[in-house]
Amino acid sequence: GEAAIGLALGMMARRGGLAQWDVDVLVDALKVVAPELSWPAVVRLLDQPSLSIESQLEGRQWLSLILGAFRRGCEATFPTDAVLGEWDNAAGQLALVRACLEAEDGVRETLLLGAGQEARGDDGLPAGVWASAEVVGALLRLAGAEGSAKVRPLLEMGEEDDPHGLLVGLSRYWGHRQASDCPALLREAAARAIYLVAAGGLPGKRAALR
Numbered sequence: 001g002e003a004a005i006g007l008a009l010g011m012m013a014r015r016g017g018l019a020q021w022d023v024d025v026l027v028d029a030l031k032v033v034a035p036e037l038s039w040p041a042v043v044r045l046l047d048q049p050s051l052s053i054e055s056q057l058e059g060r061q062w063l064s065l066i067l068g069a070f071r072r073g074c075e076a077t078f079p080t081d082a083v084l085g086e087w088d089n090a091a092g093q094l095a096l097v098r099a100c101l102e103a104e105d106g107v108r109e110t111l112l113l114g115a116g117q118e119a120r121g122d123d124g125l126p127a128g129v130w131a132s133a134e135v136v137g138a139l140l141r142l143a144g145a146e147g148s149a150k151v152r153p154l155l156e157m158g159e160e161d162d163p164h165g166l167l168v169g170l171s172r173y174w175g176h177r178q179a180s181d182c183p184a185l186l187r188e189a190a191a192r193a194i195y196l197v198a199a200g201g202l203p204g205k206r207a208a209l210r
Contacts, residue, residue, distance in 0.1 A: 023065060027072040039073035043082040051092035059099030063107060080114040084138040090145035097138060101129070101154055125172075130158040130165035133172035140173070140183055148185045155189045159196055167193040 030037060043066060053059050070078055083100060087093040100111045112129050129135055143151035158166035170190045 023068045024072050027069050031073065037073070039070050040076055040079045040082075042073070043070055044079060044085075046082055046096070047087040047089050047093065049089055049092075051089055051096070053092070053095035053099060056099070056102065059095065059102065062096060063099055063103055063111065067107065067110065077114045078110050080112055080134065083111055084134050086141070090142055093138075094142045094146050094150060097135075097142070098154060101157060125168045128162060128165045130162045131168040131172070133169055136166075136169040136173040136186075140186055143183065143185050151185065152189075155185070159189075159192055163193045163196040167197055 046066070053062060067078070083093075083096060097112075100108050102108075103111070108129055112135055113127075113132060125131065139151050139154055155166070158169075167190065170186060170193060174186060174190070
């Protein structure tokens with residue numbers, strides 16, 4: 001079923017698996033023998049104890065495998081909750097989220113925003129990966145599970161890429177919570193983002209290219 005295929009795809013991304021398998025051929029074969037297979041369900045089963053990403057190369061392999069198989073398997077919008085939802089394997093999820101954030105523009109938006117890639121959100125503020133309350137919320141949840149020291153560099157990546165967007169994302173996430181529930185890492189990141197925006201007013205590396 002979907003669970004076995006999800007685990008198998010993960011194993012393929014390890015130890016040079018992508019160099020040994022033609023993902024398109026594999027997915028086409030699965031579509032013949034299992035035409036009712038749900039690819040959104042497959043990618044939602046990435047939360048496996050065996051998922052471990054040890055390097056940027058492995059991260060790129062995972063993303064290539066996940067997105068390549070999903071696009072070949074169906075025409076649906078990628079389910080971002082497969083990456084950002086609550087996982088049992090927090091260490092594996094943090095590594096996968098990091099790989100998504102380090103991915104090239106277009107790939108990271110597909111994996112982290114899915115259909116929500118409008119220029120502006122419902123509140124009229126800018127949209128984007130760092131402006132997403134779901135992305136910020138996942139990082140802060142992972143900070144609770146894996147420690148702030150492992151998540152802080154990712155928030156600093158947002159400060160460098162798009163401080164305006166990060167400030168919007170932090171505000172959106174914070175807006176749904178009581179001040180007493182606000183984690184210290186969120187307050188720290190918000191303070192730095194406010195300083196960067198107020199001091200420089202620069203849109204950030206990636207935002208400046210849009």
